[in-house]
Every structure is written in structure tokens, then in C-alpha cells.
Amino acid sequence: MPGIQVFLPKSQVVDGRDKPGHDERNRAMTGEICHHFMREGRLNCWISNDSLVPKTPKDRTEKSAHTGRRKTMIAHRSISFSGMALAASLLAAQHANAQELIFGSWTPAREYQNAQVMPDLFKTIEKETNGQIKWKLVPGGQLADGKTTFTAVKDGLIQGGLAVPTYVPNTVPALFIIYSTVIVGHNDVIATSAAAMETVYFNCPDCLDEVRKLNAVPLGGWTTPAYVLACREPVKSLADLKGKRVRATGGNAEMFKLAGAVPVGATLVEAVSLLQRGGLDCQHGIADWLRTFGYADFAKYVTDAPLGITGPAIGMFLNRDTWNKFTPEQKRLHMKQAAWMSAKMMIGNFIISEEQGLQTVIKDKGVQMIKPDADFEKVTSEYKKGERARNIEVGKNFGLKDPGAIIDAYEKNVEKWRKLSGTVGRDIDKLADLLDKEIYSKVDLSKL
Template identity: 25%
Template structure:
């Protein structure tokens, strides 16, 4: 992945470097970037790749110093960027639903990807592209939420889809009734309740023990967690395709607005190009880890991979159609978001287009270029964030 990352950085940088060498060198800026990912994790790897991209794309006029789970944790991140404790950071919307209600609403729609034609391995890249496009180019309310927190948005990342990782077979409507399912968000909690299961709120770090001790029957998570938190050791059954959805409330590198204002136009474009690379890299890493972990699970003699029964698929699709139609109205009422239902419809149209755009993408380099061509290059950095 690192070699691929170098390739895309060199390709993206080529057009910028000649310009940078032909002009008076800008004052070099080093951005402190905070992330809640632990050192050595997949997220930290993507963040280090982002710092490398900043350096290579800018010709050294912008660099990044990564603070992995040391400067700010996830709960401190938004305020830390706002107050200048860090120059940039990765923000998870789920920690700040009242601060970013419009962006949270769009991330909560992720289960609608399950209704499209895109394969599971393409859902994350499609959703990250669709949500980045919508926020940058079609949603001034989204950008206002960031600006109100003294932040500049530079892209979205997304996980692979959420499936059932269990300690017993749970692959039909009958089998799911009464089961205790760890839910990472409101949409998955509603799905569990609708199908007769019991949603359980549990921290990410406690899921291993919950499954091993029988406190949980299943967790609804992306399959990279099988290795990220060692769930491969306590999972005996995996049901593919349900509940669906993914985690896309991941603003990869929001920049402090004052820091952004201190960059010249060339440096700002470098930050945006690196944002496209970061969005692609973390989404691609999740996809590749999903593929690897599922291959391991299928080859295992202690894990059974189930296709969901027809009744579970039908019930899930019916739930998603009904629930997605309600999300906009719920956010309009609870968060006073004018036009929320219309925003939901507009975003779903964009998502449907992106499901076709990512077909045939075979590398992180191709995905980064697609994001740049279709989204990031259309942002006018001379006025963006002013």
C-alpha cells in the first residue's frame, strides 16, 4: 500500500511541482495533525500516508506531523481543531451529533447503499465519493457547520459495509429474534429493534469481551474489525449483506480556519489534493482489509460464513426503504434543519451516480484520481473557506 501511495503522490504532484519551482518559494508550513487512531493501526497508517502526500504534493512547502492518539482523542478533536490545539485533525461526526447535525444526517443514511447495485467491496469508496461531493459542491449548510467550529472541510473517508459478526448462526428472521446485537449507531439500533432483536450499546474496545463471554450474540461491524480488535478469535459465524450500511461520518482532515488562512493558494491546493488522497487511501485500506479478512474467514475451519436467508434480506430492504424516508423528517424536527427531506433525496441521487463511478476502480491511485477529477478539483481554493 505504501508503494502504491508513493505512486499516486508522484502522479498528483507532477503538475504542481514544476509551478512551485518556477515561483518564489512560499514559507514552509508544518501542520500538526491529530488523530484518535492508535499508533500502528490501519487508520494511523493512512494518516501517515497523508503526511507524506502533503510533503510530496507541495514540494515540501506544506508538511504534516502526525500525533496518533497523543495530542487529542476522538471526543476532544472538534474543539481541539477549533481552538488551534492542532492545525488539522480527523473528526468523527458520531461524537458531535448536535454540532454537526446535517453532516450526521447524511452519514446516517449509509444503509441506503445496500439497495443499489454496487458490490460490498465498492460501497465505501462510493459513499465516500458521494458524501464528499455533496458536502463540497451541493451543501452550504454542511460547510457552515464546519466553519462555525472554525474548521475547513477537506474530505470524507468510509469503512467497508457492516455485517453480522456472531458467536452463533444468525442468518434468518427466526434466528435473529431476541438476539443481543451491538449497535454502533441509531440506524443499526432501529434495524435490530424492527427485526425483533435487542440493540446493545457497548464501546468499541469492549466488543471482544462481550462476544467471548456471551454478553453479545453478534456485533454489527465492518469485517476489518476481525483483525483490528482481534474479533477473529471470538467470532464463529459471519452473515454477509446484513444489516448493511457503513461508517462514513469520518472527516479525514478538517483544518483550523486560521491555519488555512495562513496558507497561500498553491499550498491550499496541495492540502486539497492531499485530502483527495487521504479520502481514497483510508476507504481503500478498509476495502482491501475487508477482502483479506473474508478470505481468511472462509478458509477457517472454525468460522462459518452465511448468506442471509431470503426473509432476512427482504425485511432488511423493507426497513431501509421506510427508515431512509423518515430520517430527513426526524432531523428536520429534532434539529430544525430546513429542507432536510429534500436534502436526503438529493444525496441519494448523487450516491446512485457514484455507485456507477467506482465500478472498475482497481487501485487507491485510480480512486484518488477519480476523487480529484470529479470533486476536489472543482473547489475554488481562492475563495473556499473565506
């Protein structure tokens, strides 16, 4: 089998090491080329820097003998960096034709979206496209974390991922304003999830514009059910909460600040080690995350008080270049599957698994439910008094012309969906059909 040696130019090597940033990306692309050709069984391949590549025929023979890389009857070839670019373009073309796409998720493999939703969604897409589009799930933050998912999708390093606006508020301020509007007074996750995405698609041009600037397309999404507080020590009153370091983002961060706590803007994954090391006192999130993220190993006390619904997370933040290569039928298929994905998360994760997860950690991890004092209700009530004015100010500081209109549309849509959510019960397919009928089928895919 012939061999190929792919190398980086000498200008990219400093003290025997590659420079960071784009040079690391070049090396990663080089590795991708090598792995592709070896996987195809076409030739052997290895990587080196051109400072190590011999310059003369004699040197090449001696160097190859020294490294043991030259084998009898094997012809070796080297590619310059410009040649590597050509090989990369050929490889990219092959990938594009095959439509083998990567969904890089930063949440753990056992988290509900990764374990129960995306595998079925990807199987459906592969089947419905007769194998023309194949998605591969890479979970656990192997390719990008919660913050870098936005740039990874933009640059095409991954073709899709889970996007949470509160991790990059200055990048997606309009989405951030929706996320910072905390819904209290009920725990209707179907109504809030549907309302959030209806707002994104039909009432928030700024939302779509900022996603376009990121070279992306938003497919599906959801809010969470009402968050609860899970702490290393019991918290039952405002006095107990004062000074506690709480993982919270968006409007929730302001809510805990007003209540006397210290908000910490960590991601869901970062919160695990922070709780373990004592860098956090409390995790603010849904009960099922105690199980799927492992918070229950360190946060044993859950204050039994709903602390508002927030969202949306964009379930499939899709690279726009990839989207543009889809046929109209393939785009519609992805949008319809986005409706199913959203429905599966709303009912499967945020209702059914939420109930099961809490009971599991109570039984298996010794988690205790703490009944709060009457004054704990002020955590949300005091925050809501000034929420709208604060969010409008934040939005204008980010450059939004009319953030109040976004807030009003979202809250109006919540009331609309409160009337519709009760018609589906816990039937995921029925909810998916309703979402598709009311929202996803109405999106103009040519203008998305």
C-alpha cells in the first residue's frame, strides 16, 4: 500500500511546537485527511513538521532509514501545505456528497436529549432520505462545550449542536431576552416551550437575524420546567439563601442577586466539579439534572419551591452552509423532525423523566426535599416586579431597538399555548403534530 506524509510548514513551528489557534486547526484538518485515507484503506499516512522533512534525496533516504518509516516496496509521497489544502477540499467535497454530518453535544451521553431523542431522530432522517443524510452524535463536549458550540457551528467544525443563549448573551441578545423572561405561576412546560419557539420564528426578526450572522439555522427548541434549588446544605429561607453561591444565568442570575445570593455563571457541565470542590453551594435547574448530570452526588438538599421557567434552548443549532445544501424536501424533513424532537423533550424529558428522576435520586442518592419557609416565595415575586424594565434596559444596552416587543410577544404566546397544551395529555406524537401544524409547517424555509 502506498504511503502519504502530510506536514505543516516550518513557519508554523515555534520551539518544536505548533502555534495555537489556527495552526492547531490546520493540524486537526491534517489529521482528518490522514484518518480519512487510512479509513478508506487507500494508503498509509502520518503527520510531521516540514522542519523534520529531509531536503535532499540523500537526506530523505537517511532520515527515512533513521525513523524506520521507509519500508521496502512502499512508495512514499509528501504533500506541501498548499497540497494539503487541495486534499482538504477534496475531502470536504466527499463529505458533502455523502452528507455525513456531526452533531456535537456538550451534555453527557446519558442526558435525555443524547440518550433518548437524537438517536431516533437521526435514524428517521437517514431512513427518510434513503441514506443520503447521515448524522453522527458526538456527546460529552468532545468537540465543543456549551459556549464554543456557537463558533463551532459557525465555522463548520460541527454541523449541529445544542445552543443555550445565556452562555453568550452578547452574541444572541434577542434570544437572551426571551430566556431572561422568567415565567412563574404555573409549570406548563408545553405552553412555554411552544410559545418561545413561536416567538423566535414569527415575532422576533432580531432572533433570526442574529442566528444568520452566526451562519446558523435554529431548528426546534424548548424551555425547561420550573427550576428548583439543589444545595450542599439545606436552604429553606431567605436568610439561608443569603451569600450562597448559586449557578444561575440570564434572568435567574439577577433573581438570585436580588435575593441576596451570589450568582455564578457556570455551564451545566462546569457546575458538577464546582459543586464537588465547594466552588458552588447550590445548583439551580430541573430535578432530572440531579440524575443525568450527577449533581445528586454533591447537592443532597432540594428546596421544594418552583423558581420559574426559562428558555428556549435551541435543540438543533444547524450550520447554515449545511442547511443550504439540503433539498427543499430535506429541509422540510428536518423541520418536521425538529417539532418531534421538541415534543419528545417537553413530555418525555421535562414531564415523565423529571418525575422519575427526582424519585430515583431520593431513593438511590439520599436526596431530601426541604419544605421552605413562607418568605422563600419572595425569591420570584420580588424579581418579577422589576423584570420587564431590567430586561428592556439590558436589551437596549445590547443594541436591540425594541426588546419590549419581544417580551410582550412571548408572554402573549404563553397564554395562547396555555389553552392548547391541555389537549395533548402526555402523547408525544400528538404534541409533535400540534407543534408542526401551529408552528413548524408555517415557517418559510426559503427565508429562515
